[in-house]
Amino acid sequence: MALKINDNGIDRNMTAEEEAAHLAWAEIAQSEAEAQADALALKQAARLAVLDKLGLTADEAQALLG
């Protein structure tokens, strides 16, 4: 099934060329989103490691910091 585009207000199917370009870019965009998610996960892990050193749970830290 062809991908749909709202082209300046008009709904239509993408042309084969448009669809190929979109899919190629979408693959890169997904890689970018995954890299972002990984970076956030690392950040969260670092935060939890610090809390662990302090002997606090995440909930206790939230209560402390408001």
Place this chain on the structure above:
Amino acid sequence: MAYTSSQIVQAVPTGINSALVCVKAETAFTSATSVTADGVFTSSYTNYLVKIIFNTSTANDGLMKFRVSGVATSTNYNRQRLVFNSTSVTTDQLNSQTSINLGSTNGAFEQSFDLNIYNPQIATATNIFSLNQNNFANYTTGNAGVIISANQSASTAFDGIEFSVATGTFTGKYAIYGYSKTV
């Protein structure tokens, strides 16, 4: 009592002295992968406001790019983001991206954006400041705010904008306004 001519209240024509002038009428889209608006940024206005509301077919990110003469630009996007949900606050930065990631949404729950765009039609860096309202998975505890500071750093004059999703589809509506340059 009779009124003199100077006391007669006259109707002001629509659009005169408006702070915001609609340059792209509200446009609905359904199950689309991409949404384009070309020829909307002109020398008539320096700054613009885009209001867009949408939900996606799957949990996915909303993405935006600028366009020139009907062709999307897929380089030089940089974004700083602040997300606040319940008692959690997170920040992150993405540089040299192929689009601006406006944030994730979750299927049935709509998210709403106010995108302020500065100087898009001038051949200099284009800045964006966006305030987003998200609903991650529900309308109660999923309620989250997102603030985005972003830019397209090339010295390019853009005349259009494109919204898209990398997977699945999205359904919603948008309108674009120009900020008046005169009083």
